[in-house]
Each structure stands twice: as structure tokens, then as C-alpha cells.
Amino acid sequence: MRGPDAFPTVSGVAAAARMLTRRHPDLCRMRLAGESRAGRPLWLLSVGHGTRHVLVVAGPHPDEQAGGATALLLAEQAVHDRRRLTEDDLSWDFLLCLDPDGALLNETGPAGPRPGAVHYRHTYRPAAAEQPECAGVLRTSVEELPETLALLAVIDELRPVLQCSLHGTDVGGGLVRLTADVPGLAEPFGKYAAELDIPVQTGSYDALGWDGAGPGVFVRGATAGSTWERPHRYGGLTAVVGVPMWASRRVADPTPHPEPERAVASLAARLRKDAAVSASTLDRARPYLAERDGPLLRGVEDATESLGRLADEYETLALAGTGRVPLTMAHVAALDIAARRMPLLAAGMLLRLLDQQRHGDDDPAGEPGRLHTRLERRLDAGARDLLTAAGARWVPVGDQVELQARTVLAASRAVTRPAPGPRVPAARPDGVPTGLMPR
Incomplete structure (x- = not known):
């Protein structure tokens, strides 16, 4: 199963999700989870009727554009695996874009491959205090953004066993940051990255000092009160899954630096x-x-x-x-x-x-x-x-989306279908999640 050739728009993602609910009304539903600061809708797409929830949050940073396509790919996969949803008593919930106001400001440029200067010429990165996931870090509860309040309300309602926040980076490699360990996740993550020829980022400024749980997988408790920490109230955790637009093998070199x-x-x-x-x-x-x-x-x-x-x-x-x-x-x-x-x-x-x-x-x-x-x-x-x-070299949008989707699936299986003893990801014998075959 392949991702798209270009980043979808906010309205395009919502329209595709709406079509999915019309094709599968027995399994899918879509509702308003809140509104942005400018009054744009925050759509929540749900697939399945289980009591255990996996929440996927797309577009927390509006200049990291793969998440909307990843959410749609995962939603289609959940429909395809409807029998597994029933067996695992599981529902998938997709907040299709957490910051639609910011995302629209990133839609002025090309939707696919672009020169570096053109990319930065059309990139909008909000000030840190205006990023919805910064709850409890840069703002008080009185100052909280409506997007943040909507996400926290969804978490409190669904009590997800796993929240997956879909991030990215301009230049670098794939990486996963966890608020609690998911043993065994590094192995499938590394396998999928290798199949797609995307380097695993073993060195990261954002995760400097975090505990390593395998190449490209880092673990550290989230800041109290943050959106990443919120699922812990209900026994869940958060996985932040990042993929690069341009891949650099230099962020995967484990050799000690001489100076x-x-x-x-x-x-x-x-x-x-x-x-x-x-x-x-x-x-x-x-x-x-x-x-x-x-x-x-x-x-x-x-x-x-x-x-x-x-x-x-x-x-x-x-x-x-x-x-x-x-x-x-x-x-x-x-x-x-x-x-x-x-x-x-x-x-x-x-x-x-x-x-x-x-x-x-x-x-x-x-x-x-x-x-x-x-x-x-x-x-x-x-x-x-x-x-x-x-x-660095450009990573096709479809490959960015596929790595992100496969990694989310691996994390969800590790969390929702634990084997006796240490938790390890449940997968097919060849380690590839059903429906997302390597090319």
C-alpha cells in the first residue's frame, strides 16, 4: 500500500475522510472536535467500535506536512483490517489537522519535490507559544489555545492506550520519541526505514540526553500537563513519529566525533x-x-x-x-x-x-x-x-508517509496486543504489517 506523490491540503484530507465515512458508514464516522483560533474546523475521524483507542494527531507542526496523508493511509488500513479491530476491541481515531490555520500558510508552495530555497520561501513555522502541543510548557491554563483544549478534551474522552503525534523534519532521518518505552519497536522501525532507503537518525538535537531504546528510538517522560503526557493519566503513552523531507545519512553515523x-x-x-x-x-x-x-x-x-x-x-x-x-x-x-x-x-x-x-x-x-x-x-x-x-536528497512523499504509517502500526500492535512477558510488536512472520507491503 502506497502513500501519495504529493502532500495533501487540509481541505483535501477532510474531503477524503468524509468520502471514507460515506463508503463505510458501518465502521467510520466523522465529527467536529473543536475549532481553531480562526474558526476553522478540527475534524476527528474514527474507525471501529472498540473500547480501546489509538489516537493519531496530524499536523501538530503545520510545516511538517506528511501527517495528513499518513492519517488517511492508516484510516484506510483500519477499514481493511476491520476483523482485527473487532478481535482487539480497538478503535482508531484521527485528528486530521491540529493546526489548520498554520497549515494553510504552508500550502502556498509546491505540494511535492521542490528546491531547498523554494521550500523555505513558502514555509511558515509558528512561534513556539502558538504551537498547540506546547500545553503546560509555555502557556498557563487560562491562556491555552483552543486547538490545545480540543486535543486535551479528545484525550480525556477517548483515554487512548496510545497517542501517535505525526511530526517531521526538513533535513535529517526518521526517528521516534516515546514518553514510555515500547520494547522491540526499534527493530521494525529500522527495517521499514531500510526498505524505504531512509536513514534512521541516531543523533538528534531534539532528543539529546534522552534514553536510547535502539537506533532512532528515544524515551523520556513528557512534561507534566503537556499533550504528550496526557494519555499517561489513563495508562497510555505517546509516540512522536518523525520523518524527513530530505534524507541525510550523516545523522545516522554512530562514530564518535574526534573533537x-x-x-x-x-x-x-x-x-x-x-x-x-x-x-x-x-x-x-x-x-x-x-x-x-x-x-x-x-x-x-x-x-x-x-x-x-x-x-x-x-x-x-x-x-x-x-x-x-x-x-x-x-x-x-x-x-x-x-x-x-x-x-x-x-x-x-x-x-x-x-x-x-x-x-x-x-x-x-x-x-x-x-x-x-x-x-x-x-x-x-x-x-x-x-x-x-x-x-541530503529528497525523500518521495509516498515514502515519507509509508514509513510514518508503518511505524505507527508497529507501535500500536506492540501496545494493544502485548505478548506474555516483555512487550514486543505483533506482526506477520516477515515483520511487515498487513496491507503495507515493502516495495
């Missing part, structure tokens, strides 16, 4: 320079921006401020030494990617804001025109350098 402190210090110095340049460019652009307090501007501001915070963290890591977490070549490659992508996100979003200002007034000799030209050159060069430094 990790020096390498990280060099990355921190570059971040300091990029932070200063990004802040200066934003200050010079502000007088010409039509948007004074919109999501794109807040995204630029957050990305620009994040550069300085990231430099602080890298400097601390370099000065404190890396003995607690011995850094490998994969770790340093992941840190390098993280340091290179943030300035590109800031530049791309700022260009979109300048585009709005320049509409009908695109004098290249004026200050906005000069800023626009410099940003475009910086974006082109930075995106090219990122992909070259990472040795």
Missing part, C-alpha cells in the same frame, strides 16, 4: 553571527511591513530570537563538555542542521512579509527592494549550503 567541543563551539559562533544578521535585517524591514502583529511576523520574531537561545545552548554544551552525552558524528551533523535551518525559516517568512509590502510598489532601488534582494540571495545560498553540507 565534539570544538565543533559545537564553532556552530555556536556561526549562530551568533546569524542571529545578529537576522535581527538587524528584521529591524530594518519593520518600517516597511504591512503586517504589525500577524502570525508570519510573530514567526519571524520567534525564529530570530531562537537563534540567540540556540547559540546559548550550544555554548553551554561546548563549555560543559560532552561527557554525559558523548557526541557522535550523527549528533554534530544534527546540531549543524538545526543551526542552519533556523535562519532560513526567519528569512523565508520575512520575504513573504516584504512581498505583501511590495505588491504594486516593487521599486528595486528602494530600501524594501534592496532588503528583498539580499534576503533572496541569502536564502538561496543558505538552502544550498544546508543540503550540500548534509549530503
